[in-house]
Amino acid sequence: MNDMNTTQHTSQQYNHELEEARSKLMTMGGLVESQVTNAIKALLDRDSALGEKVAYSDHEINAMEIMLDEHCAEIIARRQPAASDLRLLITIIKVITDLERIGDEAEKVGRYAVEMAETPTYGDLHNALRHLGEHVKVMLSDTLDVLGRLDVAQAMQVVRNDQQVDEEFDSITRQLYTRMLEDPRNIKDSLNVTWCARSLERVGDHCKNICEYVIYLVKGKDVRHTNIESIRETLLGE
């Protein structure tokens, strides 16, 4: 994070508290990233042991969310932060909610991975899922980069990438319709694939949210619930 955010306060202790919040946030981000990576790996490699591990590790992320919430609340109560410090804390509080939900999605994928490890094959869908999974992993890792470096240009790129993830999800859904219509015996595992794809697509949505918060943090402009063009116009309008 650049120098506008956590350093140069007259109070060294305040610097330290903000820096600590920020570094815990990055730790939580790393944890979430490894959960998502493992969940996708378990799903694609039909590794039920790994799936189970993911499903049972979510509590660590939940605990970090609670700890960071408390830490931020304490800083707000003690320091009455303003301006960029205030935006930083608001951003952290919001980001950790999205990170925690990404953790939940990873947990779900982990559970489906256990169930689907038994499924003999889901054909072309395996490739489609792999592709979606790769895409989401890159998106999440970019998002953590954005958080670490407060890079607005990259944040906008992630927001844009979410559209592609949405399109891939739609395409998987269409394939699944066909598959279920062809043979009703496919419905059970097709539904499992749907839920997994849905979870991965949700991870993309949360990444997009996080990047929008970072734009708010850096630019002081709320760009949620707008499209990429309006975001660009908002930022150009300064």
Added chain:
Amino acid sequence: MTEATIDMTTTALPKTNTVTSGGREEFAHTISGTIGKPYLDGKDAKFFCRGVNVFYAGEKQAIFDVNMDIGKNEVIAMIGPSGCGKSTFLRCLNRMNDTIPGCRVTGDLKLDGEDIHDREQDPVLLRARVGMVFQKPNPFPKSIYDNVAYGPRLHGLAANRSELDEIVESSLRKAGLFNEVKDRLQAPGTGLSGGQQQRLCIARTIAVSPEVILMDEPTSALDPIATATIEELIDELRASFTICIVTHSMQQAARISQRTAYFHLGYLVELNDTKTVFTNPQHQLTENYITGRFG
């Protein structure tokens, strides 16, 4: 259009190289007019200030080219580090600087379109229209009643005793003090508690029906409860008066004002909606001050 055309630096704030303790000459070039919304529509402006400079004896300049409007029925807070000129500027508004030997004010200062430095302008009448409350409560060594009645008597605002009684009561009521002192109006004003004394001074200011009230750190000598009472009072008074308040407490400025002016070494750096100043200040100097980054 590509991303490259957007300012992608991690902060949109104007950069200065000397944001902490630099001298005036080091940062003056970074100030090109006041950032934010210093001007209002003509009809909403109570005070019109253009190109205001203040020099103290020996031509030491304390205020540099301040341009701003102060709105009707608005609470405007002036903040900034010690020696930034906020109190000096406040005192320009009712010509209190006239009382300081060697002090010279230049520029346009208009109250409702009238030049307050006009030859015809009587500073005593001006100060009745633009009242002032100081940091330390300063009641006269007289009774509570006489403290409030002093101004109306001086300006002949009451035709008889009952009218004067009415002015005293309504002023004390507006200042939120009447119920606490109604049984001892003849007791000395100096016998009240600090918070009560300050409200007495506010009542004394209100008694001459001013249009603008200037407050120079009115709560810095008070405890939090008395402070909250005065802040609540300021919010109520806004319906009838324009209030300019100088405060060292940024939280106070955030709580009570609609617009906040940030002064730095004699310059009005930023004047913006209070919400903007405290969530997303537009100037790096404001940001540094608000977030406690001054060394």
